[in-house]
Amino acid sequence: MHVTAARHLDDGVLERSFTLGDVPGVLWTPGSPTAPVPLVLLGHPGGLQAVYPRLVARARHSVAAGFAAATLELPGSGDRPRSADAEGARADLRRALAAGEPVDAEVVDRLVLPLVEQAVPEWRAALDALLALPEIGGPVGYSGGVIAIGVRLAVVEPRIAAALLFAGSRVPRAVFEEARRVTVPLLVLLQWDDEGNDRQEALDLFDALGSAEKTLHANTGGHTGVPSFEGDDANRFFARHLR
Amino acid sequence: MHVTAARHLDDGVLERSFTLGDVPGVLWTPGSPTAPVPLVLLGHPGGLQAVYPRLVARARHSVAAGFAAATLELPGSGDRPRSADAEGARADLRRALAAGEPVDAEVVDRLVLPLVEQAVPEWRAALDALLALPEIGGPVGYSGGVIAIGVRLAVVEPRIAAALLFAGSRVPRAVFEEARRVTVPLLVLLQWDDEGNDRQEALDLFDALGSAEKTLHANTGGHTGVPSFEGDDANRFFARHLR
Numbered sequence: 031m032h033v034t035a036a037r038h039l040d041d042g043v044l045e046r047s048f049t050l051g052d053v054p055g056v057l058w059t060p061g062s063p064t065a066p067v068p069l070v071l072l073g074h075p076g077g078l079q080a081v082y083p084r085l086v087a088r089a090r091h092s093v094a095a096g097f098a099a100a101t102l103e104l105p106g107s108g109d110r111p112r113s114a115d116a117e118g119a120r121a122d123l124r125r126a127l128a129a130g131e132p133v134d135a136e137v138v139d140r141l142v143l144p145l146v147e148q149a150v151p152e153w154r155a156a157l158d159a160l161l162a163l164p165e166i167g168g169p170v171g172y173s174g175g176v177i178a179i180g181v182r183l184a185v186v187e188p189r190i191a192a193a194l195l196f197a198g199s200r201v202p203r204a205v206f207e208e209a210r211r212v213t214v215p216l217l218v219l220l221q222w223d224d225e226g227n228d229r230q231e232a233l234d235l236f237d238a239l240g241s242a243e244k245t246l247h248a249n250t251g252g253h254t255g256v257p258s259f260e261g262d263d264a265n266r267f268f269a270r271h272l273r
Numbered sequence: 274m275h276v277t278a279a280r281h282l283d284d285g286v287l288e289r290s291f292t293l294g295d296v297p298g299v300l301w302t303p304g305s306p307t308a309p310v311p312l313v314l315l316g317h318p319g320g321l322q323a324v325y326p327r328l329v330a331r332a333r334h335s336v337a338a339g340f341a342a343a344t345l346e347l348p349g350s351g352d353r354p355r356s357a358d359a360e361g362a363r364a365d366l367r368r369a370l371a372a373g374e375p376v377d378a379e380v381v382d383r384l385v386l387p388l389v390e391q392a393v394p395e396w397r398a399a400l401d402a403l404l405a406l407p408e409i410g411g412p413v414g415y416s417g418g419v420i421a422i423g424v425r426l427a428v429v430e431p432r433i434a435a436a437l438l439f440a441g442s443r444v445p446r447a448v449f450e451e452a453r454r455v456t457v458p459l460l461v462l463l464q465w466d467d468e469g470n471d472r473q474e475a476l477d478l479f480d481a482l483g484s485a486e487k488t489l490h491a492n493t494g495g496h497t498g499v500p501s502f503e504g505d506d507a508n509r510f511f512a513r514h515l516r
Contacts, residue, residue: 222479222480222489233476236465236491237465241493242493243493243500244492244493245490245491245492245493245500246465246489246490246491246492247488247489247490248479248488248489248491249487249488249489250484250485250486250487250488257486257488259509259513262509263506266502266505270502
């Protein structure tokens with residue numbers, strides 16, 4: 031893990047940009063660390079620069095509640111090399127949504143499954159590096175989308191103790207089977223009127239998830255309209271399970 | 274409003290049993306009132322004595338958060354006179370559930386609609402009496418079931434400023450239309466594995482409710498298995514809207 035830039039935000043939070051191999055990432059920690067804190071991994075749709083304003087708001091909110099927060103750029107997003115297959119699938123998805131047509135399950139598979147295959151080992155490698163820092167103690171929570179990445183991480187990565195899954199992206203068919211193997215406490219967040227999402231698919235995935243403790247929070251509004259009080263709910267959820 | 278008994282609970286909360294005409298009810302207020310507080314009406318399935326343990330726990334939790342709480346016995350429950358029609362419908366409902374058969378919409382109508390017609394004017398009369406007390410200031414929230422009673426109160430009673438609706442009872446067809454006219458902020462609580470409930474019907478009702486701000490909290494578990502953290506969430510919901 032190579033720190034490429036560090037600065038203090040106006041609320042004192044220490045923001046470090048880093049690279050792990052050729053994958054860029056960002057780490058946010060308390061400005062004046064005392065004891066090691068648990069870590070929340072912030073999922074996002076890809077494109078760190080574009081999502082930065084929302085991401086840094088989530089990170090500040092997490093740090094204010096006593097956590098560290100970190101994220102990685104996704105494969106094929108930002109400055110990372112594109113995959114022709116994924117770009118083709120993304121174009122097919124956008125075409126179907128723009129035409130108001132149903133999205134082929136095969137298109138969702140082509141778009142999401144390779145992303146999960148490539149991203150999850152990168153996030154696990156980031157965990158190795160982040161948890162080696164003295165100011166981060168664990169346990170670890172995952173918070174956000176891509177939901178298929180969150181499901182895979184929750185299944186394969188024993189350091190993930192709880193997950194907030196944002197049901198704002200399409201779900202490959204294979205992920206419904208995988209979801210049954212999730213056992214950590216879950217908070218699933220669904221925007222009821224998400225333009226690009228399939229509400230029934232999200233509810234079916236919530237039903238499929240295997241965890242004994244799982245909660246769904248659904249709110250009116252579109253993809254980016256998550257109410258601010260859900261940030262507080264997220265912190266309380268992680269406080270229950272990461273402390 | 275005639276107070277028939279008053280006592281302080283061990284945490285200091287003042288519990289007053291009362292009758293309003295021939296309808297029994299209970300009021301819980303802070304032991305040492307300072308300023309008038311908002312009021313939360315506690316809905317329940319009927320039978321005050323049987324539900325008292327859960328009800329008093331909810332009431333204590335509300336009072337600890339700075340509210341008064343009150344409830345009324347439902348028509349046909351506790352010591353109140355039975356209706357032969359409602360008893361017949363209840364027997365039909367239980368028979369269908371025990372046999373694992375679908376419940377006729379007509380049975381739900383016969384059971385719930387007369388209950389709503391009779392109960393809602395009683396709760397409104399209770400509001401007149403309760404809001405006349407110096408220690409209660411308003412505004413008012415409704416919290417709990419019967420969900421059709423909560424929907425009707427939210428539509429017809431302008432003093433209701435927010436409602437937490439427990440989706441744990443069957444919904445007459447006419448209530449889906451009525452739900453579109455609800456405009457107050459809503460938190461809908463659904464037990465995902467509720468034995469006697471229809472999950473899809475509850476989700477359809479959530480979708481039908483007209484409020485611009487509405488949130489669904491769904492949790493694993495049966496009818497009485499609402500997690501304790503939902504009590505805190507309820508208090509925060511009412512704090513946002515009744516203060």
